[in-house]
Amino acid sequence: MKARIPLLSLTSTICFFILWEAIVRFGLAPAALPSPSGVLYALYEVSGTLPTHVAHSLLHFAAGYLSAATVAIPLGMLAGWYAPARKALEPIIEFFRPIPPIAWIPFALLAFAGYFEASAFIIFVGAFFPLFTNTYTGFRDTPVSYVEVVKSLGADQLQILRRVALPSALPQIFTGIRIALGVGWMCVIAAEMFVPYGLGWAIIQMRYLHDIRAVMAYMFIIGALGFAMERTAKLIELKLFRWQRGLVVGV
Amino acid sequence: MPFKVEVSNLHKSFNGFKVIEKLSFNVEQGEFLCLVGPSRCGKTTLLRIILGLETPDSGKILVDGKPVNLEKHRIGYVPQDPTLLPWLSVYDNIALGLRIRGFPREEIKKQVEELMRLIKIEGFRDYYPHQLSGGMKAYVSIARALAINPDIILMDEPFVNLDAQTRNLLQAELIKLHEYAAKTIIFVTHNIEEAVFLADRILVLTKRPARIKRNISMDMPRPRNRYSEEFIKIRESIEELIKEEFEVEFKA
Ligand SMILES: Nc1ncnc2c1ncn2[C@@H]1O[C@H](COP(=O)(O)OP(=O)(O)O)[C@@H](O)[C@H]1O
Numbered sequence: 001m002k003a004r005i006p007l008l009s010l011t012s013t014i015c016f017f018i019l020w021e022a023i024v025r026f027g028l029a030p031a032a033l034p035s036p037s038g039v040l041y042a043l044y045e046v047s048g049t050l051p052t053h054v055a056h057s058l059l060h061f062a063a064g065y066l067s068a069a070t071v072a073i074p075l076g077m078l079a080g081w082y083a084p085a086r087k088a089l090e091p092i093i094e095f096f097r098p099i100p101p102i103a104w105i106p107f108a109l110l111a112f113a114g115y116f117e118a119s120a121f122i123i124f125v126g127a128f129f130p131l132f133t134n135t136y137t138g139f140r141d142t143p144v145s146y147v148e149v150v151k152s153l154g155a156d157q158l159q160i161l162r163r164v165a166l167p168s169a170l171p172q173i174f175t176g177i178r179i180a181l182g183v184g185w186m187c188v189i190a191a192e193m194f195v196p197y198g199l200g201w202a203i204i205q206m207r208y209l210h211d212i213r214a215v216m217a218y219m220f221i222i223g224a225l226g227f228a229m230e231r232t233a234k235l236i237e238l239k240l241f242r243w244q245r246g247l248v249v250g251v
Numbered sequence: 252m253p254f255k256v257e258v259s260n261l262h263k264s265f266n267g268f269k270v271i272e273k274l275s276f277n278v279e280q281g282e283f284l285c286l287v288g289p290s291r292c293g294k295t296t297l298l299r300i301i302l303g304l305e306t307p308d309s310g311k312i313l314v315d316g317k318p319v320n321l322e323k324h325r326i327g328y329v330p331q332d333p334t335l336l337p338w339l340s341v342y343d344n345i346a347l348g349l350r351i352r353g354f355p356r357e358e359i360k361k362q363v364e365e366l367m368r369l370i371k372i373e374g375f376r377d378y379y380p381h382q383l384s385g386g387m388k389a390y391v392s393i394a395r396a397l398a399i400n401p402d403i404i405l406m407d408e409p410f411v412n413l414d415a416q417t418r419n420l421l422q423a424e425l426i427k428l429h430e431y432a433a434k435t436i437i438f439v440t441h442n443i444e445e446a447v448f449l450a451d452r453i454l455v456l457t458k459r460p461a462r463i464k465r466n467i468s469m470d471m472p473r474p475r476n477r478y479s480e481e482f483i484k485i486r487e488s489i490e491e492l493i494k495e496e497f498e499v500e501f502k503a
């Protein structure tokens with residue numbers, strides 16, 4: 001598949017930035033609003049320390065996200081497939097679910113000795129629920145008729161899990177993976193506002209320095225990284241689930 | 252020799268609604284049995300009970316003298332709706348049973364390709380189910396059931412969605428399979444002509460709850476001529492039996 005940016009989208013984006021630039025230049029906007037070119041220049045100014053901050057954030061993110069996936073996906077499988085596990089887990093999960101990940105930040109800072117663990121934990125909390133819920137629903141909604149087909153062909157419980165439940169749940173699991181990337185990325189920035197490194201910390205520093213251009217520069221970096229992750233996940237998804245697309249042929 | 256399939260004293264109801272009542276019959280090794288009956292009389296339910304996908308309220312099913320075990324017995328099942336796994340290509344759908352049973356790759360390839368040739372779907376090897384028409388799905392569903400080289404085949408109105416020409420072709424292939432490979436076949440249909448064309452024996456079922464209304468042994472030699480006097484006579488007599496069932500329903 002070729003990635004083509006349609007002409008209309010491209011034009012509208014360019015126009016948006018030109019308009020923004022013009023509004024600021026002609027003094028039509030509040031004085032605080034920086035121009036796109038100003039933000040670009042700030043980006044150049046912060047670019048020296050940027051890689052370190054990005055590296056810290058990605059590290060926090062990876063640690064939290066991967067540990068969430070390691071726990072949430074198997075638990076979701078278990079709860080989705082075995083009704084007793086579902087009944088046992090549901091009240092516990094539902095107890096914690098309504099607590100926003102951000103509300104865990106003070107707890108994490110007190111509970112963990114290191115800032116690294118504390119930040120990773122917040123991402124863990126943020127990523128856990130979308131991963132768990134989607135895996136759980138994916139397995140729970142395995143179509144009975146598919147299960148019966150492989151049963152009639154001689155499948156045992158393990159074969160049913162491997163050949164029907166897993167592949168039929170996989171698109172939903174992937175949706176969870178993608179949503180959790182977004183939520184987790186939000187959480188990493190929030191968590192880092194309270195720890196002395198990472199993009200969250202960097203953006204807060206610029207606030208104290210009253211450098212709104214640099215604040216916006218970091219905002220765009222954070223957005224771009226989030227976009228890149230989401231897009232990569234989407235591309236993998238399209239590759240993996242080709243069986244869901246195409247035309248009807250035959251008699 | 253024991254019977255291939257023994258159904259004895261079967262009862263089944265859904266939410267207190269009787270679907271099968273006191274049903275007993277046997278199927279011999281190598282016999283082609285057709286079940287015909289009014290729609291919703293419980294034919295699909297009966298096949299599902301034989302397979303163990305549904306538990307009867309009481310009664311017994313024996314295959315080769317033992318309770319059904321789908322991992323040990325080789326029973327080919329063609330469900331009423333061709334249910335293909337959407338994430339598998341046509342090839343992989345047909346190969347599914349052999350993979351589950353742990354056959355070596357080469358043997359699977361040989362078997363599946365031969366089947367695809369037989370029913371002329373080689374060209375669709377890499378298509379996914381959602382790209383196939385209803386008739387094509389039915390083909391694949393039949394091929395998948397045959398791939399495990401079953402010694403019993405349960406078919407639930409398998410040719411319903413096919414045009415008459417294709418249906419006749421597959422009926423002929425099925426008879427070949429039955430005669431050369433000595434397969435035991437239990438075939439559900441509401442197409443009476445089809446039953447008369449195919450069967451060694453026809454069980455006509457009553458309307459719900461399903462009981463046996465008539466047991467008809469077919470000793471007409473094959474290939475049968477659908478236009479012969481004898482053929483038409485048998486067909487009409489069965490049509491009459493089914494019609495009676497509807498009349499009972501209207502009076503009740
Ligand atoms: N799982 C089920 N739950 C409740 N009712 C069912 C179920 N399966 C079948 N039935 C009912 O049993 C009757 C017989 O169905 P079925 O065996 O599919 O008939 P047939 O195949 O002869 O048309 C129908 O009235 C149907 O609605």
Ligand SMILES: [Mg+2]
Pocket residue numbers: 294295296331407
């Ligand atoms: Mg039916």
